[in-house]
Amino acid sequence: MxxxxxxxxxxxxxxxxxxxxxxxxxxxxxxxxxxxxxxxxxxxxxxxxxxxxxxxxxxxxxxxxxxxxxxxxxxxxxxxxxxGLWPQAAADRAVARAISLEIVSGFRALRNACPMNFRRPKQALPFSPEQKAVVMADVARIETIWRELLAASGGPFLFGAFSAADAMYAPVVNRFSAYQLTEDKGSLAYMERMQTHPAWMKWRDAALAEPWIVPEDEA
CATH class of the missing domain: 3.40.30.10 (Glutaredoxin)
Structure with a gap:
């Protein structure tokens, strides 16, 4: 072991x-x-x-x-x-790592404006026009990634089976849901599959049970 x-x-x-x-x-x-x-x-x-x-x-x-x-x-x-943390095919593994690194280095507007928060009531933020533009640019890029990979793999997850790539985008799923950032049917369907995965639900239940509260500007 x-x-x-x-x-x-x-x-x-x-x-x-x-x-x-x-x-x-x-x-x-x-x-x-x-x-x-x-x-x-x-x-x-x-x-x-x-x-x-x-x-x-x-x-x-x-x-x-x-x-x-x-x-x-x-x-x-x-x-x-x-x-099977990464996809089996070498080309798929390369793309999975590329989009995972894109999460690490990018999407700063989305991350800064919309911290992950499982207990947050689902509602949009009152963005300024300038802030909304940069946040929604991040949203558009992420939805393009999801749409292209789900079309290529046939789903249910980005490369068919759940992989490290889905794990790297899991907090984004929470952000999209908590801050009501998309109405795209394909994105919402993928988000639903993520949010009903047993591992997701186990983390969510523990998050909801936590007693600690951190102000959003510190999280």
């Missing part, structure tokens, strides 16, 4: 924790979970004592420490090649 420990932050807010957690959980990879709260005004010193970056998520495997969401997923994929 592989001894993996995944350190995460608040499930209601921590989008970067959500990504490797749902990837490993959906793939059936066993791991121990340790949650370190981040609702302290000056940050939680427990995180800095564990993580080289001073942030979570962090995966520990014996003496090995892996931080950053995508790096954790890649490490797990190497440990468990049979788990």
């Amino acid at each position: 592989t001894d993996l420990t995944l350190y995460i932050a608040n499930k209601n807010y921590s989008s970067w924790s959500f990504r490797p957690w749902i990837a490993l959980t959906a793939a059936g990879i066993d791991f121990k979970e340790i949650l370190i709260r981040f609702d302290f005004p000056a940050g939680n010193p427990d995180i800095k004592a564990i993580s080289p970056s001073g942030q979570v998520p962090l995966l520990m495997h014996g003496d090995v420490k892996v931080w950053e969401s995508l790096a954790i997923i890649e490490y797990a994929a190497e440990l468990f090649p049979e788990a």
Whole structure:
């Protein structure tokens, strides 16, 4: 049995924790979970004592420490090649990694304006015209990715079976839903499939049960 420990932050807010957690959980990879709260005004010193970056998520495997969401997923994929974290075809794996890196480096307007929040009532934000333009540009690009990949794979997920690529976009699904950012039927159908995945529902239920509240400008 592989001894993996995944350190995460608040499930209601921590989008970067959500990504490797749902990837490993959906793939059936066993791991121990340790949650370190981040609702302290000056940050939680427990995180800095564990993580080289001073942030979570962090995966520990014996003496090995892996931080950053995508790096954790890649490490797990190497440990468990049979788990199917990435698509089987080489071309599909390349595209899956490309769109995953696009999440890491891009869509800043969407991330900054619309933090992940499972407890947030579903309603649109009163964007200024300038803010709406940049946020909706991010939304349009993401919907193009989803539409093209779902058409190519036939679904139900981006590359057919649930993969790391879906995990990397999981917090986006929450954002689109919580802030009512799309009315596109294809996007809504994909979001429904994501939100009814057993791994998603397990995280959501835990997020809704958390007692901690962090103001949106700090999340």
